[in-house]
């Protein structure tokens with residue numbers, strides 16, 4: 001296996017020590033390093049990358065962080081293993097082997113091909129795990145879905161900033177949003193969002209654009225709802241402009257933010273913007289805030 005300098009042909013699969021524990025102490029770092037997904041498997045944590053990633057620097061950084069956590073006693077050892085998997089459907093098969101994922105009270109994410117027995121009233125998200133983020137494995141997606149469920153989404157016009165594979169847009173449409181503009185700067189996200197929306201019968205409600213949300217302006221603001229699962233740095237950089245696209249009395253869901261220092265930064269920024277936090281929740285060290293914009 002070559003591990004230096006090339007764009008990945010398919011998947012780079014890395015496993016690190018620690019299982020569930022590693023999700024807590026290392027999960028955020030792996031996501032920031034571009035992992036498309038990760039799952040504890042026994043006493044290891046398996047994470048996967050695809051697309052334009054240079055493996056040498058990526059693996060060096062993972063090894064550095066793992067070694068430092070092991071030295072501090074936060075991981076059991078510093079053994080990092082990596083392999084290339086030349087199989088486009090590898091992540092799909094991996095996900096299908098893990099079963100359905102519940103999010104909030106009523107969302108059930110069932111990858112096609114997975115056996116599941118939804119309860120009456122469940123809203124099923126039949127998301128095929130591919131390249132874009134949004135399989136439901138990551139806590140932020142589940143937090144955002146749970147947050148969405150608490151809002152009056154029926155009839156809303158919504159923005160989904162950093163849409164990944166479109167899971168939150170589709171969820172909003174299933175909750176009755178009449179129009180959702182989904183945006184992401186990754187080509188694979190735009191393609192998968194359009195395909196997933198069609199597959200869920202909400203293709204007419206979801207419009208997807210490829211853009212950097214820090215430079216983009218949405219069509220025909222204002223909107224009733226803004227959803228952003230997109231990390232603290234873009235949220236802090238974009239917040240003022242983004243909130244100017246929301247109606248007074250409208251709602252927001254922000255996640256992609258770590259518990260602790262990032263959570264405090266987000267809450268301070270929301271407070272400065274006179275946002276009322278209706279609900280906040282944390283899961284697997286990630287934080288989500290559901291808010292209302294003042295002035296209805």
Ligand SMILES: C[S@@+](CC[C@H](N)C(=O)[O-])C[C@H]1O[C@@H](n2cnc3c(N)ncnc32)[C@H](O)[C@@H]1O
Pocket residue numbers: 132133134135136140141144161162163164165166167168183184185186189211212213214229230231234256
């Ligand atoms: C954490 S994922 C969220 C995906 C999906 N919304 C979910 O909840 O699972 C963040 C997404 O934001 C996109 N993204 C990050 N920064 C962006 C930016 N400045 N402009 C547009 N998209 C961005 C990434 O490509 C990625 O698909």
